[in-house]
Amino acid sequence: MSETFAPLDRAGIAERIARDIPEGWFVNLGIGIPTGVADFVPLDREVIFHSENGVIGAGPAPAPEDVNPFLVNAGTQPITLRTGGAFVHHADSFAIARGGHLDLCVLGAFEVSESGDLANWARSPNEPIKQVGGAMDLAIGAKRLWVAMEHVTKGHGGSRIRKLCSYPLTAKGVVKRVYTDLAVLEVTEHGFTVLDMVPGLTRDALQARSEAELHWQ
Amino acid sequence: MIDKFVPDVAAAMAGIRDGSTVLIAGFANGMAETLMQGLVDQDARDLTIVLNAGGRDDGPIADLLASGRVRKLICSFVRAASVAGTLFQKGELELEIVPQGTLAERIRAAGAGVQAFYTPTGADTLLAEGRETRVINGRNCLLEYPLRGDVALIDAWEADRWGNLTHRESARNYNPVMAMAADLTIVQARHRVELGDIAPQNVHTPGVFVHRVVHIPA
Numbered sequence: 001m002s003e004t005f006a007p008l009d010r011a012g013i014a015e016r017i018a019r020d021i022p023e024g025w026f027v028n029l030g031i032g033i034p035t036g037v038a039d040f041v042p043l044d045r046e047v048i049f050h051s052e053n054g055v056i057g058a059g060p061a062p063a064p065e066d067v068n069p070f071l072v073n074a075g076t077q078p079i080t081l082r083t084g085g086a087f088v089h090h091a092d093s094f095a096i097a098r099g100g101h102l103d104l105c106v107l108g109a110f111e112v113s114e115s116g117d118l119a120n121w122a123r124s125p126n127e128p129i130k131q132v133g134g135a136m137d138l139a140i141g142a143k144r145l146w147v148a149m150e151h152v153t154k155g156h157g158g159s160r161i162r163k164l165c166s167y168p169l170t171a172k173g174v175v176k177r178v179y180t181d182l183a184v185l186e187v188t189e190h191g192f193t194v195l196d197m198v199p200g201l202t203r204d205a206l207q208a209r210s211e212a213e214l215h216w217q
Numbered sequence: 218m219i220d221k222f223v224p225d226v227a228a229a230m231a232g233i234r235d236g237s238t239v240l241i242a243g244f245a246n247g248m249a250e251t252l253m254q255g256l257v258d259q260d261a262r263d264l265t266i267v268l269n270a271g272g273r274d275d276g277p278i279a280d281l282l283a284s285g286r287v288r289k290l291i292c293s294f295v296r297a298a299s300v301a302g303t304l305f306q307k308g309e310l311e312l313e314i315v316p317q318g319t320l321a322e323r324i325r326a327a328g329a330g331v332q333a334f335y336t337p338t339g340a341d342t343l344l345a346e347g348r349e350t351r352v353i354n355g356r357n358c359l360l361e362y363p364l365r366g367d368v369a370l371i372d373a374w375e376a377d378r379w380g381n382l383t384h385r386e387s388a389r390n391y392n393p394v395m396a397m398a399a400d401l402t403i404v405q406a407r408h409r410v411e412l413g414d415i416a417p418q419n420v421h422t423p424g425v426f427v428h429r430v431v432h433i434p435a
Contacts, residue, residue: 052317053244053387069246070385076245087386089393089421090244090269091325094318098338125343129302130314132344133270133294137318140337172341172357 005200057085105142247388271301328397369399376406380427
């Protein structure tokens with residue numbers, strides 16, 4: 001059986017997510033693939049981006065000569081502030097994240113389970129050093145949590161779409177939608193429902209790359 | 218006359234005792250680097266340091282850790298290859314990793330007199346093992362306690378003699394919230410301004426939370 005389909009690259013996943021973000025939403029983008037989503041939301045579609053270090057209305061990176069050392073995002077990269085933006089202190093910034101004020105948060109992940117469990121902070125419970133950052137806060141607080149990740153792992157090709165996560169959880173039952181290089185999956189009460197696939201991919205081929213059972217609209 | 222300005226860093230750092238908990242604001246910027254050097258240069262040992270992240274292999278956090286005066290680090294993120302990561306793996310540094318929002322909220326709680334709070338953050342994770350959880354409004358939540366400092370090291374753009382402060386752009390980060398959560402809040406300010414020069418509605422950290430200010434021009 002020959003398969004003729006092209007997986008999306010990381011920018012392609014970001015572009016696909018950006019299509020689904022409407023004007024007016026207040027959005028936090030995690031590090032990795034999600035950071036690139038902002039590049040595909042045109043400035044005239046007024047989406048307000050939040051950064052955990054207290055930035056409301058984060059804008060594109062400045063030209064090198066316009067870098068302001070006092071203005072960075074949560075990935076510590078230089079950014080600009082959109083007209084209408086504001087600064088808050090760290091506790092207020094996480095009150096935004098934890099208090100249900102974000103319409104959407106997009107995070108990277110190692111694995112997502114069919115009940116919406118998210119694993120994105122540790123590859124093993126025995127890692128000597130935990131690097132939790134703000135992922136647990138963002139995961140429990142946003143009105144919608146979407147995940148951007150590759151469908152299978154790079155190394156052994158194991159599926160990241162799981163019945164149960166094998167990695168330590170970041171939060172339980174929080175993921176609403178997953179955007180991978182192959183498909184868009186909604187987490188429903190029945191498990192993963194496929195909303196979209198890359199052209200040329202068959203249902204069987206997608207199921208073969210998913211450990212959890214997939215459902216179809 | 219209230220005047221919180223002190224003449225130099227040594228005066229600003231005077232009286233910090235062994236075993237103190239020191240809150241250090243900053244997130245890539247907004248960090249009181251001169252005061253951190255002052256902490257290295259004075260005598261207090263056995264310190265607990267609270268800050269956002271464990272830093273890299275150079276810079277003020279690394280210098281402070283390498284001074285051997287720090288017993289414990291409380292933060293949200295540590296790189297394995299950093300000075301903090303190396304000291305921890307050698308057993309020379311205690312480490313408490315706290316989700317970043319919980320870290321900020323624990324500090325805010327200390328400043329606000331909140332004695333404990335429940336949050337869903339981390340409740341279904343390894344971080345909750347052996348700790349008190351409770352289902353509230355249908356959500357599993359984890360009990361968290363305030364995190365108070367004996368000392369806070371704060372960075373500001375402008376300061377007046379009452380200790381009213383402004384902070385630049387995202388350099389505000391932990392500064393206002395840590396300033397209100399310590400018994401001794403010490404500020405390094407880039408600009409010294411006259412009382413009244415900062416419009417009241419533009420004060421980011423009111424002087425009532427500030428004890429000492431040292432003027433450190435760029």
